Amino acid sequence: MFIRNETIADIVNIAAVIERAFGRADEARLVERLRNDGDAAISLVATSGDAVVGHVLLSPMSAPFRALGLAPLSVLPQWQRRGIGSALVKSAVQRARAQEYRAIFVLGDPDYYGRFGFRTDLAVGFSSPYAGPHFMVLPLGGALPVVRGRVQYAAAFANPNL
Numbered sequence: 001m002f003i004r005n006e007t008i009a010d011i012v013n014i015a016a017v018i019e020r021a022f023g024r025a026d027e028a029r030l031v032e033r034l035r036n037d038g039d040a041a042i043s044l045v046a047t048s049g050d051a052v053v054g055h056v057l058l059s060p061m062s063a064p065f066r067a068l069g070l071a072p073l074s075v076l077p078q079w080q081r082r083g084i085g086s087a088l089v090k091s092a093v094q095r096a097r098a099q100e101y102r103a104i105f106v107l108g109d110p111d112y113y114g115r116f117g118f119r120t121d122l123a124v125g126f127s128s129p130y131a132g133p134h135f136m137v138l139p140l141g142g143a144l145p146v147v148r149g150r151v152q153y154a155a156a157f158a159n160p161n162l
Helices: 008-022 026-036 084-098 110-114
Strands: 002-005 042-048 051-061 067-075 103-107 135-139
Touching: 002 084, 008 026, 008 042, 008 051, 008 067, 026 051, 026 067, 042 084, 051 084, 067 084, 084 103, 110 135
Parallel strands: 067 103
Antiparallel strands: 002 042, 042 051, 051 067, 103 135
């Protein structure tokens, strides 16, 4: 398995991976809209040979500091539980740190994302339509510069089906 930045040649395969991973097209349309809006800050694929088997996307967020939102993370069903999702998240976090983002927010399973350092308790002070027990933040490079405020995902999240 190899992780790299997505290319234009990957777009159709990425959509297929996302649709198969989620069992529907909503998340694939979200990724397409984020990409079309210029909001695909970090978009990585996991490949096996020439085949795309996984994908992760991080998009810029409106926040009191420079932040990204992680969504979606997708791995083909037959390739799940092999560490591909973990490798994609770790690579995305490394790239976000290298680009000097201060944090990554995610809405997901705390048991899964907690392994990478995402924390629900640190996200409590941030208002968002997604705030709740599955809303988490990962500080990058030390403590968060601000622990309260409004955070908002890219516009595509408001209506990903357009």
